[in-house]
Amino acid sequence: MKNGFIKVAAALPKVRVADTAFNTDEAIRLCKLAEESAVKVLVFPELNLTGYTCADLFLNETLLSAAREGLSRYLEQTAGTTLVSVVGLPFCLRGKLYNCAAVCQSGKLLGMVPKTHLPNYAEYYEARWFAPYEGTPTDITLGSFDAVPFAAELIFSCRDVPALKIAVELCEDLWVTVPPSSAHAAAGATLICNPSASNETIGKNEYRKSLVSGQSARIAGAYIYASCGEGESTTDVVFGGHGMIAENGTMLAEREPFDEDHELLISEIDVERLIHERLRMNTFSTTFCEKYREIPFSLPVLETNLTRFVDPHPFVPDDRGERAKRCEAILSIQSRGLKKRIECANAKKIVVGISGGLDSTLALLVMVHAMDALNRPRNDIVAVTMPCFGTTKRTKNNATVLCEELGVDFRTIDIHDAVMQHFKDIGHDPEDRNVTYENGQARERTQVLMDIANDCGGLVVGTGDLSELALGWATYNGDHMSMYGVNASVPKTLVRHIVAYCADCAESRGESKLAAALRDVLDTPVSPELLPADGNGEIAQKTEDLVGPYEIHDFYLYYLIRFGFSPEKLFRLANYALGDVYPPEILHKWLLVFLRRFFAQQFKRSCLPDGPKVGSIALSPRGDWRMPSDASPAAWLF
Numbered sequence: 001m002k003n004g005f006i007k008v009a010a011a012l013p014k015v016r017v018a019d020t021a022f023n024t025d026e027a028i029r030l031c032k033l034a035e036e037s038a039v040k041v042l043v044f045p046e047l048n049l050t051g052y053t054c055a056d057l058f059l060n061e062t063l064l065s066a067a068r069e070g071l072s073r074y075l076e077q078t079a080g081t082t083l084v085s086v087v088g089l090p091f092c093l094r095g096k097l098y099n100c101a102a103v104c105q106s107g108k109l110l111g112m113v114p115k116t117h118l119p120n121y122a123e124y125y126e127a128r129w130f131a132p133y134e135g136t137p138t139d140i141t142l143g144s145f146d147a148v149p150f151a152a153e154l155i156f157s158c159r160d161v162p163a164l165k166i167a168v169e170l171c172e173d174l175w176v177t178v179p180p181s182s183a184h185a186a187a188g189a190t191l192i193c194n195p196s197a198s199n200e201t202i203g204k205n206e207y208r209k210s211l212v213s214g215q216s217a218r219i220a221g222a223y224i225y226a227s228c229g230e231g232e233s234t235t236d237v238v239f240g241g242h243g244m245i246a247e248n249g250t251m252l253a254e255r256e257p258f259d260e261d262h263e264l265l266i267s268e269i270d271v272e273r274l275i276h277e278r279l280r281m282n283t284f285s286t287t288f289c290e291k292y293r294e295i296p297f298s299l300p301v302l303e304t305n306l307t308r309f310v311d312p313h314p315f316v317p318d319d320r321g322e323r324a325k326r327c328e329a330i331l332s333i334q335s336r337g338l339k340k341r342i343e344c345a346n347a348k349k350i351v352v353g354i355s356g357g358l359d360s361t362l363a364l365l366v367m368v369h370a371m372d373a374l375n376r377p378r379n380d381i382v383a384v385t386m387p388c389f390g391t392t393k394r395t396k397n398n399a400t401v402l403c404e405e406l407g408v409d410f411r412t413i414d415i416h417d418a419v420m421q422h423f424k425d426i427g428h429d430p431e432d433r434n435v436t437y438e439n440g441q442a443r444e445r446t447q448v449l450m451d452i453a454n455d456c457g458g459l460v461v462g463t464g465d466l467s468e469l470a471l472g473w474a475t476y477n478g479d480h481m482s483m484y485g486v487n488a489s490v491p492k493t494l495v496r497h498i499v500a501y502c503a504d505c506a507e508s509r510g511e512s513k514l515a516a517a518l519r520d521v522l523d524t525p526v527s528p529e530l531l532p533a534d535g536n537g538e539i540a541q542k543t544e545d546l547v548g549p550y551e552i553h554d555f556y557l558y559y560l561i562r563f564g565f566s567p568e569k570l571f572r573l574a575n576y577a578l579g580d581v582y583p584p585e586i587l588h589k590w591l592l593v594f595l596r597r598f599f600a601q602q603f604k605r606s607c608l609p610d611g612p613k614v615g616s617i618a619l620s621p622r623g624d625w626r627m628p629s630d631a632s633p634a635a636w637l638f
Contacts, residue, residue: 001040001161003569004272005304008041008191009034010226010243010265012255017051017233018063024049024070027087028077034264035081040299042085043193045228045241046171047099049074049089052197053233058090058097058129067091071102071109072143079107082300084156086168088195093140093150096131101168101195103156103295109142110295112150115170116180123199123237124172137291152180153291155189160301163271165189165294171196171227174211185219186287188294190274192219196227199237205257208242217249220277220284222269230260245269248277252308268308276564312577313551314558315494315615327501330494330614334486335369337612338461341484342370349458353449353479354383354403354410355529356395358495359487361402361521363463365502366486368406381408382452386415386445390529392539398517398524405514411452415444438530442478449482459483462609467492467550469608469619470557471594472601473543479528480604488611489618491557492550496522526550547597548590552578556594561617561625567595567636592637599633 011034013026027044034042046052049070050063057063067089074087084105091100091112098114114133118126137151158164167184174181174194181192192215198208208225216223222245229241240257243265253267278284317323342350350367354360367381385399403410419441423430430437449460462482464474466489474480487495503518524539531541544550555574559565565573574587606621606629618624 001299001301002303003566003572004161004163004270004275005268005306006041006161006164006191006271007037007039007266007268007304008222008224008245009037009039009043009267010224010245010255011042011044011048012226012229012241012243012263012265013044013048014263015048015051015228015231017231018054018057019051020049020063020066020070023051024074027074030263031074031078031081031083031085034085034266035083037264037266038302038305039264039266040083041166041191041193041224042083043224043226044085044087044195045226046101046195046197047088047090048195048228049087051232052228052239053235055233056129064090064092064097068142072145075104075107075109075145078104082106084110084166084297084299086193086195088170090130091140093138097129098133099126099130099170101170101193103154103166103168105297109145109148110156110297111148111154112140113152113154113168113170114150115173116152117172117176119172119175126172135291137293149293149295151291151293153183153187153289153293155184155187155292155294157188157294157296159296159298161271161299163190163275164299166191166193168193168195170194171198174215174225179215181215181219181221181223183287183289185221186285187289187292188286189221190271191222191224191269192216194223194225196225197232197239198227198242200240200242200257205240205242209244209251209254212244213246213249213251216246220248220281221274222247222271226265229257248274266307268304268306272565272569273563280564306576310573310577312555313493314562315491315554315617316497323497324501324504327498330490330498331366331369331502333612333614334366334490335373338366338370338484338486339373341459341610342374345459345483347457347459349380349382349409349453349456350461351382351384351449351453351456351458352461352463353445354385354399355391356385356398356402356521357524357529358492358499358521358526359463359465359468360399361518362465362490362495362499363461363486364402364406364408365499367461368408378407379409381406382411382456382458383408384411384413384449384452386413386448388415388419388441388444388530390441390527390531390533390539390541392529392533392537394520394524395529395539398521401513401517402521405511405517413448415441415448419444433531438528439475439478441530442475442528446475446478446481453483461486462611463487465490465492465495466617466619467554467557469605471547471553471597472604473547473597474604476604482609485609485611488608488620489613489615491554491617492526493554494615548593549582552582552587552590553594556591558617560598561619567591567638595633595636599631599636602627602631603629
């Protein structure tokens with residue numbers, strides 16, 4: 001439960017129609033099994049104590065009294081558990097019969113939630129036996145237990161984890177035009193429990209899945225769905241026991257219909273993440289309704305063992321086919337953004353500094369896409385390589401091959417003498433290879449590009465990526481500056497995959513020389529090449545040796561910006577997702593580097609050039625990320 005993680009489960013028991021003793025025993029067994037598995041919230045199917053398919057037996061007092069006795073025995077036998085469970089039964093009140101969910105914990109009944117919408121069409125005819133809840137809350141008693149609320153508008157609030165607020169809707173309630181869960185969420189509920197009875201017909205399971213995942217997205221909440229299965233009557237329909245756990249549009253776990261191997265579907269929801277999502281979305285509707293009543297309960301706050309998937313590379317899809325679609329979509333966004341800028345600026349040329357590295361390669365590919373979309377010749381692209389102290393033969397050769405194969409206007413301007421003159425002008429000793437030595441080269445390159453653009457009526461296209469912006473790994477008013485930054489919201493891990501995708505495309509078109517150059521770019525260590533090469537002429541200044549692996553930084557960047565996770569939670573998730581590759585001390589070291597640099601380098605992001613947003617994370621000061629340049633990181637360092 002620490003860091004907002006709550007282990008939850010959908011129980012999918014076997015039932016015997018109208019055999020409440022057997023069904024109650026099954027519920028007790030699964031409740032205790034869930035407790036052993038550290039589950040904190042457990043949801044049973046609709047009417048699980050009797051079975052959903054009892055039909056006219058629901059009107060028989062023998063079954064109704066047996067159901068009440070079954071609930072009493074369930075409460076007594078689960079008094080030693082701490083989890084909150086949602087159990088289904090018919091319940092008679094004031095001469096009407098209701099289809100109810102009993103919310104239980106530690107042997108106590110916390111409340112009773114009646115079903116609001118009763119399906120009475122096709123194979124369903126619940127209105128034959130049950131009355132719909134019509135919005136009149138009351139209190140009820142069950143045997144020797146204290147009076148508890150009977151209403152649909154109940155929210156069960158955890159004292160120990162304030163973000164955990166549970167509400168219930170039953171089966172058909174999810175299928176209607178305005179599901180009760182929408183109102184529950186607007187009133188503060190973060191977790192919706194749905195005891196359900198949905199039979200199997202061709203394609204229905206996919207539709208149910210879309211309903212559950214879609215509703216969890218609309219309410220920015222978590223959703224547990226448990227439908228009845230084996231043992232229900234098959235007189236006219238068959239039930240498959242479909243179970244689902246979803247969180248804000250993502251299906252965390254699913255028990256497919258007719259899966260007989262899993263009677264407990266378990267995963268973890270992240271209620272802190274849900275609260276952050278609601279805080280950042282000013283369109284999330286919140287309402288105060290006097291009918292809603294909060295029922296407090298307590299849970300022991302323990303470390304939750306994680307089983308849910310935490311993506312170690314959140315910017316990059318795992319599926320190869322999906323990754324190709326993502327890469328093509330990003331290239332389209334980047335190139336169409338640049339196309340619009342070229343048209344509006346009436347640019348005769350577009351200019352880029354090409355180093356033979358990943359970022360400038362991607363920028364060049366985007367520029368080619370843009371010119372092709374404009375039906376303009378590719379030699380309207382001016383690609384300039386500017387070798388200096390750290391340029392290696394490998395990168396220069398790759399830059400040359402790329403430009404020649406793509407058919408752009410390729411120029412080489414050696415800036416060695418210009419930089420040496422600059423050092424002389426400012427009195428800097430070139431043997432002192434400090435930040436002045438490095439940044440002097442970067443700023444000279446930017447000046448060359450800007451002046452070429454002025455000379456040919458063009459604009460300079462920036463190459464810096466999202467990961468570099470997060471770390472501030474750019475020379476202020478050097479490679480930090482351009483007239484349009486096409487890579488500004490593409491992180492380094494994704495840049496790599498887009499270039500790889502372009503290499504595959506080139507290969508499929510028979511452009512083997514271009515494909516080989518792109519793949520060699522991928523194999524080249526990431527470097528600004530501002531320090532001289534080693535004795536073998538190889539790159540000596542490797543970025544990831546200095547600031548850390550980009551896959552770690554991209555992981556921290558995504559989960560910090562997208563979900564506002566605390567440093568402790570970032571570290572925990574990094575160990576969980578990346579622990580097979582990096583030991584904890586390395587992950588902690590680079591987390592501190594990331595946080596310090598992220599805060600200290602905000603001033604560079606505060607004056608970024610324009611550039612297109614391609615995903616859910618961007619650091620533009622005009623859009624997604626507004627932060628004072630002098631904010632202190634003290635509260636984030638641990």
